[in-house]
Amino acid sequence: MAEPGIIPLERALGEGEMALLRRALALGFPLAPTWVVGLEEEFFRLNNLPERIERLFHGVFGVRIDEERLVWAAEEAKKAVRESYLLPERAEAFLEGLKGRGPFLLRRAGKGDAHPAPSPKEALFALKRIWASAFEVEAILERYPSLLSPPAPVLVQEAEIPTEDPFLSLDLTQALGEEVVAYAWRGLLVRIEWPHGG
Structure with a gap:
């Protein structure tokens, strides 16, 4: 798991x-x-x-799922996340760490669904959108009975949407000793998928 704050990948703990x-x-x-x-x-x-989220979903899951209430609770949960705030010192450190850089892509580690952000401030909003996306109805139903997804690190990358790079994939597969698929932007590695990994 990543330590709190925003830190360069080289210093971050984490698997996968x-x-x-x-x-x-x-x-x-x-x-x-x-x-x-x-x-x-x-x-x-x-x-x-x-x-707050537990209260929103009270009564949704009984003998049968109250679908109407589920949709309402999911929207309210997403809104609650988007309208909540980071500690001021955390937000300042985030903005300072990315100052003078951009554009960015934000995504959960190990996931390909990236949120673009042209500036550090937009990246901060994208971070909350990623956390809020855990309350899409499909995501909630997938992990029920747990309402909250396990906390996971978010990667912030100075890049735009990458494309699969077959040559880089081959080189990386040989270097890492396991089959991987590499995605790159302007010759820079952005994402690694490993079909047979965890």
């Missing part, structure tokens, strides 16, 4: 894709500037979101 990206960087592959944000648990706790 984060570990593969760190290994690729250590092996000399050009990686898009990447930071790791590990603030989700703190953000939810300080804004009392677990209790």
Whole structure:
């Protein structure tokens, strides 16, 4: 798990894709500037979101699912996340860490669904949109009976939407010793998928 705050990938703890990206960087592959944000648990706790969300979904799941109430609760949960705030010092550190850079892509580590952001301020909004997306109806039904998804690090990368790079995929597969698919933007590695990995 990432430590709280926004830190460069090289200093971040974490397994899965984060570990593969760190290994690729250590092996000399050009990686898009990447930071790791590990603030989700703190953000939810300080804004009392677990209790607020629990109340929103009260009565939704009984003998049968109240579909109308489920849709309403999901929208309200997303709104609660988007309208909550990071600690001022966390928000300032986030903006300062990305100052003078951009554009950015934000996504959960190990996931390909990226949120573009042209500036550090927009990246901060995108971070909350990622956390709010955990309350799409399909996502809630997938993890029920748990209403909250486990906190996961978010990657902030100075890049635009990458495309699959078959040559980089081959080179990385050989260097890492496991089959991977690499996605790059302007020659910089952005994302690694490993079809047979965890």
